[in-house]
Amino acid sequence: MAIREDIIVVTTPYVPGYRVVKVLGIALGVTVRSRGLGGRLLAGLRSLVGGEITEFTELAEQARRQAVERMIKHAKELGANAIISFRLDSNEISEYMDEIIAYGTAVIIEPQQEVGRTVME
Template identity: 55%
Template sequence: MDEFIVATTEHVPGYKVVKVLGIARGATVRAKHIGKDILAGLRNIVGGEVKEYTEMLAEAREVAIQRMIEHAKSMGANAVIGVRFMTSSIAAGAAEIFAYGTAVILEKE
């Protein structure tokens, strides 16, 4: 298997879990950019999606996923199943995005 599989499910069709290696995790903490914060504040007055924050959180999720994958690979995994995300406020203007799941070795059935 050449690809690395990341799934929110506990089972991946066509594969079987041959070994569970433990929890794989990845996190990043992002702070608001003052320029984007001003734009977001203006958008907050008139309503609508705050695209600057949506983009920031999307980028943060990608970083957290990549760090989780690297952690899983360092454990010898070729997949992470049961992936979940958690977001928490760390300080005023800063948020943590945390991705975690079960690092496993999968084989084709």
């Protein structure tokens, strides 16, 4: 569970200890990234010897972060204080471009109240 100061993001369809008060709809964040010529050449050379292609790893991490931030911004615009069922997906648009999509269900949640117990003596 990722808890920011203003929104909770979880991959589960619920937030432990909270109840969903209102479902607001899909929160979506998208970014499209191009793999530049220099990166492709370097990746091609590195693929000959094997190992991680760190330039593409860094690009992928940046793209994921940006897609998630855009999803959170969209959820806040909808009035949400949480996103449940969070997912990330990626698609190759062309040989040189990738699309990264972050999505989930924007909801309003509130803490569940505990039912008081009585002890019989």
